[in-house]
Amino acid sequence: MNPLVLWFHKLGSPPYFYRFAGRWLPWLYALALLTGAVGLYGGLVVAPADYQQGDSFRIMYVHVPCAWMGMFAYAFMAVNGFIGLVWRIKLSETLAMASAPIGAAFTFITLVTGSIWGKPTWGTWWTWDARLTSELVMLFLYFGVIGLYGAIEDTRQAARAAAFLALVGVVNLPIIHYSVLWWNTLHQAQTVNLLGQSKIDSRMLWPLLTLAIATHVYFFASVFARARAMLLELESGKDWVRTLALEAEHA
Amino acid sequence: MPEFLAMHGYAAYVWSSYAIFAVVLLADLLLPILRRRRALAGLRGRLKREAARGKGAPSPSSAATNA
Numbered sequence: 001m002n003p004l005v006l007w008f009h010k011l012g013s014p015p016y017f018y019r020f021a022g023r024w025l026p027w028l029y030a031l032a033l034l035t036g037a038v039g040l041y042g043g044l045v046v047a048p049a050d051y052q053q054g055d056s057f058r059i060m061y062v063h064v065p066c067a068w069m070g071m072f073a074y075a076f077m078a079v080n081g082f083i084g085l086v087w088r089i090k091l092s093e094t095l096a097m098a099s100a101p102i103g104a105a106f107t108f109i110t111l112v113t114g115s116i117w118g119k120p121t122w123g124t125w126w127t128w129d130a131r132l133t134s135e136l137v138m139l140f141l142y143f144g145v146i147g148l149y150g151a152i153e154d155t156r157q158a159a160r161a162a163a164f165l166a167l168v169g170v171v172n173l174p175i176i177h178y179s180v181l182w183w184n185t186l187h188q189a190q191t192v193n194l195l196g197q198s199k200i201d202s203r204m205l206w207p208l209l210t211l212a213i214a215t216h217v218y219f220f221a222s223v224f225a226r227a228r229a230m231l232l233e234l235e236s237g238k239d240w241v242r243t244l245a246l247e248a249e250h251a
Numbered sequence: 252m253p254e255f256l257a258m259h260g261y262a263a264y265v266w267s268s269y270a271i272f273a274v275v276l277l278a279d280l281l282l283p284i285l286r287r288r289r290a291l292a293g294l295r296g297r298l299k300r301e302a303a304r305g306k307g308a309p310s311p312s313s314a315a316t317n318a
Contacts, residue, residue: 040269045255055258058265062272105279113268120264222279229287236294245294 012091014231015240021224028221036214042207050204059117061207064192065215066109070138071173073103073219077145078170081163091227093159094234096166097149098226102219104142111135122186130179131187134172141169155234 001009010016043061050057077099084093114132115125126132145162152158180189192198198205235241258265 044269049259054261056261056264058258058261059268062268066272101282102279105275109272109275112271116264116268116271120261218276222283225283225287229283229290232287232290232294236290236297241294242298245291245298248291249295 012089014091014094014235014238017091018228018231018240018244021228025221025224025228028217028224032214032218032221035210035217039207039210039214042210047204047207048201053121056117056120057204059113061211063110063113063117064208065211066106066113067135068212069215069219070103070107070110070135071176072216073099073106074138074141074166074169074173076219076223077103077163077166081166084163085160085167090156090234091231093156093163094227094230095223096163097145097159098223098230099219100142100145100149100162100166102222102226104139104146106215106219107135107139107142111139118186127186129185129187130183131176131185134176134179137172138169138176141166141172144169 011020040061043058047058049055077096080092080096080099083089084096111132114135118127119125145166148165149158149162152161179185180187191200192205192208200208232241232244256262256266
């Protein structure tokens with residue numbers, strides 16, 4: 001077998017993933033902290049104030065990366081949920097369920113900071129426009145996935161039921177993305193374009209992209225940390241977990 | 252520095268946004284760490300009880316109590 005495929009198969013085994021994630025975690029946390037600090041410094045100090053919005057535009061540096069992460073986490077959850085449903089891979093089910101609370105946290109930050117940004121910019125905390133409403137629907141989908149997963153006694157059955165709900169909710173992702181084009185919304189259209197020209201000054205753009213990297217790295221750190229805890233609970237009867245618990249005691 | 256903190260009149264909006272970002276992500280950071288510790292501690296307690304009950308007798312109930 002191709003070594004990459006072989007490694008991928010090995011990664012699917014809970015004890016192997018537990019060790020693999022444990023080795024990467026400190027580095028991921030450190031990298032997220034470092035890029036996050038650089039990005040925040042760039043966004044709060046280096047970037048000039050906006051000619052229209054003044055300093056209130058700096059809310060963008062927490063709002064936009066979190067909005068991207070809310071959608072990224074949903075896609076990650078759906079892909080892993082799909083793999084879990086089709087091939088019954090325990091690790092994929094675990095990763096899907098681990099990403100739900102993180103995505104919910106990012107979506108929550110997006111909604112609240114957007115509301116705080118909306119007050120000085122639009123004159124209102126909230127409006128039922130397409131972008132805001134579809135984002136709120138995503139938060140409720142996350143709550144649905146988390147709630148369904150928690151409501152069913154058997155953890156693996158729960159993961160499959162919740163993964164199915166997550167897959168149905170994928171329809172909301174393009175709606176969020178295109179909402180600013182399909183409908184007349186108060187929310188501004190896309191400014192940052194990864195493939196083409198961005199409609200934003202480069203001094204404002206680089207902190208945003210740096211924070212996007214930081215939140216992506218943090219997402220994987222958080223998923224790994226959650227998945228490790230969940231695997232311990234899921235496999236608590238297995239030998240590798242017993243050995244690990246006893247090792248941890250002697251250390 | 253006071254000028255930086257004032258954000259030209261937008262201080263309340265900007266800093267509350269950053270505070271929410273920090274608080275929510277800090278909670279997200281700590282929860283899995285506590286959960287893993289709790290799982291390991293619970294497991295150690297169970298292994299100790301099993302060891303006290305009888306040497307090496309594998310109890311079938313151990314696999315089921317993974318609440």
